[in-house]
Amino acid sequence: MPSARAAMPPTVGRCLRTGREALWQYLRTLPGATRRDAPGVTWVRTDVPVDLTNTMLVVDPAAVSPVDLDAAASFFGRDRPWRVLLPREVPDGIGRALVARGMRARVEEPGMLLEPLPSIRPARRLTIRELPPGRDVAAFAPVWCAAFGIPRWTIPLVLPSVPGDDPVWGARNRFLVGWADGSPVACATVTVTEGVAGIASVGTIPSARGRGYGTEITGAAVEAGRSMGADVAFLFASRMGQPVYERMGFRTVVSMPSWAAPVGPIRTLRYLLRLRRMSRRAARAVSG
Numbered sequence: 001m002p003s004a005r006a007a008m009p010p011t012v013g014r015c016l017r018t019g020r021e022a023l024w025q026y027l028r029t030l031p032g033a034t035r036r037d038a039p040g041v042t043w044v045r046t047d048v049p050v051d052l053t054n055t056m057l058v059v060d061p062a063a064v065s066p067v068d069l070d071a072a073a074s075f076f077g078r079d080r081p082w083r084v085l086l087p088r089e090v091p092d093g094i095g096r097a098l099v100a101r102g103m104r105a106r107v108e109e110p111g112m113l114l115e116p117l118p119s120i121r122p123a124r125r126l127t128i129r130e131l132p133p134g135r136d137v138a139a140f141a142p143v144w145c146a147a148f149g150i151p152r153w154t155i156p157l158v159l160p161s162v163p164g165d166d167p168v169w170g171a172r173n174r175f176l177v178g179w180a181d182g183s184p185v186a187c188a189t190v191t192v193t194e195g196v197a198g199i200a201s202v203g204t205i206p207s208a209r210g211r212g213y214g215t216e217i218t219g220a221a222v223e224a225g226r227s228m229g230a231d232v233a234f235l236f237a238s239r240m241g242q243p244v245y246e247r248m249g250f251r252t253v254v255s256m257p258s259w260a261a262p263v264g265p266i267r268t269l270r271y272l273l274r275l276r277r278m279s280r281r282a283a284r285a286v287s288g
Helices: 010-027 066-076 092-100 140-148 152-158 213-227 242-248 265-287
Strands: 034-038 041-045 055-058 083-085 104-114 127-131 172-180 183-193 196-204 232-236 251-260
Touching: 010 041, 010 055, 010 104, 010 183, 010 196, 010 232, 010 251, 034 066, 041 066, 055 066, 066 092, 104 242, 127 213, 140 152, 140 172, 140 183, 140 196, 152 265, 172 213, 183 213, 196 213, 213 232, 213 242
Parallel strands: 055 083, 196 232
Antiparallel strands: 034 041, 041 055, 083 251, 104 232, 104 251, 127 172, 172 183, 183 196
């Protein structure tokens, strides 16, 4: 049975729900994308053999139970890696159930809130452009790949175009690129639901770091969220990004460990080969 712990504070709850929608906006165009919702938890599955694209996301720790892990195992099946992303404040039985399934905690990302939204004066080191939904991501993809170490050959599969707004889930999406000296050097995305600007993919290419570009593109994302009606902003921070966001006024309101089962070298190779085949097919479909 779920724990009787206190429910997530309302603002944090809607931030986590926006984080869920931001994840879905990235994944909904992938092959086999399927979503299932239950009270306090969402499962998202794709045919792409990467655990980041196959996620059980807990948005209300008071509502989740080990039974939801059984549902997740059935939903994802045996032929794809998957992960669990959940607040630290889950019932004790969830942690034991995860360990019993052979899953291990990996990265723990702080969820950070900016409230109220300040008036951000752009530093104007960057020329920031908003990419229209549905358009080619030729300016965004190279920065995204360089900033996060993503192989560029995966782009036709994992990010073929800028996603448009999603009226089914009430999500509005914006992709931003920051240019300096005529070249794209920074990127960010914004998804707005429930009055929250869910900011993600904030990155700067390695050769342009340390110049304040990350702060400026984040500020632009906050302003884009405000223009779409958001009254707060929320993001999951990396260790590198957390001090930057703290200086901007973000504060940590939730900690989100990620759990996944270790994948051995043989299965890793099999997943990689499948991913390459899928990406080649996607590239041919785009070009042809």
